[in-house]
Amino acid sequence: MSVYTRVQAADLEDFLAGYSVGELEGFEGISAGITNTNYFVDTGSGRWVLTLFEKLSDAELPFYLDLMDHLAGQGVPSAHPVARRDGRFHARLNGKPAALVHRLRGASVDAPDARQCAAMGAVVAEMHKAADSFGGQNANVRGLDWMQRTRRELAERLDTEDLALLDDELAFQQAAARQSLPRGVIHADLFRDNVLFEGHHVSGLIDFYYACQDILLFDLAVICNDWCIDDQGRFDPAAWQALSAAYARRRPYSADEHDAWPGVLRLAALRFWLSRLQDWLFPRDGDDTHQKDPAPLKEILLAHRERTPALLPTGPA
């Protein structure tokens, strides 16, 4: 959500005229995130986030925006797009696809405590269940095919050790059979900075622009790798226990999921190690952009190759 595109008030006013949200009162760029340009926008009838999509096309957007509308409509505390007068959820601004979503209250939490982890586990389970009735289809754009393409792109910039790790891990992931795991619509990017809290309540899931059909366990692996592992790479068993137990109370894990978990944790670490390497080695231009350091994800991947935390709760529910 770095600011790549500067928006002018007159253009924004024209854009807002397509909505029933009243007149522009103020706006400012948001300097956070990676992929898109975001602004806070205030109008006569509310507070909104404007997103200009720097990579997604008009044809790709309905899946994400319809999903957000579906989830918010079912009571999942997720960012909710605003429909235009013409019924669409997006239009063009500064020559880019752009959408207006409700601005959620709350703030992301750097060091979630056990209660916040439990609240998150419950919300993710509810999100997975609410998404069952969503009809849209979208493949994971950061799946194994993308990983193989990215490996070829990065190969000459990586040192021998990293390339060997990458190749060995890709071979392991290609060989993993996951057909028996429960699948559905997942968020696929549930880092702490994509979740807002008010106190111990989850007030918002945001940034659904990697959502796709994939194994449900992938969301939990992304969370475990980010929420329950500290800056020194140490696993926090109490945080993970709280999160996983709250999730499993709403959707019990299958035996196959217990078996697959160590490999899925590695998959989630690999996916973000790779995308951060790509952003790091091939940065994009922008007024105000930032990349995240790939190194911690590599450390997590290496640690999981040695020994992984259990999925929990273990055994039959």
Added chain:
Amino acid sequence: MSVYTRVQAADLEDFLAGYSVGELEGFEGISAGITNTNYFVDTGSGRWVLTLFEKLSDAELPFYLDLMDHLAGQGVPSAHPVARRDGRFHARLNGKPAALVHRLRGASVDAPDARQCAAMGAVVAEMHKAADSFGGQNANVRGLDWMQRTRRELAERLDTEDLALLDDELAFQQAAARQSLPRGVIHADLFRDNVLFEGHHVSGLIDFYYACQDILLFDLAVICNDWCIDDQGRFDPAAWQALSAAYARRRPYSADEHDAWPGVLRLAALRFWLSRLQDWLFPRDGDDTHQKDPAPLKEILLAHRERTPALLPTGPA
């Protein structure tokens, strides 16, 4: 929204299991309003209002709940129903149709100032425009047919003077030709206690359960009679000027609307004088119910029969 129906925690938990909103954390009855039973409900993923419909049937509810969903989805700050896992917006609780809607922030304002009136005028215009793309159909259940039926029900309980006033006003309203006035979906009950503010922003329009297709001017007449007339029956021209001008900037009035306005103000006063007389003379039982005094609406009606404020802004826009 008086509490007619007592809800038990176990029944509420069963009801909430049909939603993706997490588990019950607390609930309490709301002692306000007239027609339905309402509770505040908190769950693991948010704060909600539960409404048990004391008069509306399962068949009647989709119009109202779909409208609220449509308006909220277009950015109108209106109460937003939560879809159940089965896709419906309502189910049964305590043997009555019941729905869960997002709990909005803010509070209603007893004495709105000019800025709040302007904000309200803008939001109502946006609501009327956003409702243009709503497909549902619903006749006004408090239209002239209902007024005639209610006159027969009340006749023997009214004194001679009130009955004469009622008959004279009904004859005037029956004779009024309003076919040329702009129509659409209206809220039809926009009293101050159905509008929430945060500071000078409208944060919520609630209680859409009289919404229907009718002349747009009716919403403005209800507002003018409640928001811009004080407890002593004195008209506040500054409040009305602010409200009407903000509305007309978004939807300019037609010449026919200027002509029809005095009669429509009388119609709105008559409608609520009658429904309050009905509630007053034939109260319903409930744990905690209250009626509103019909007398002030009669005074407003009498005043408008003498002289009415102008629609404003006058003349061509």
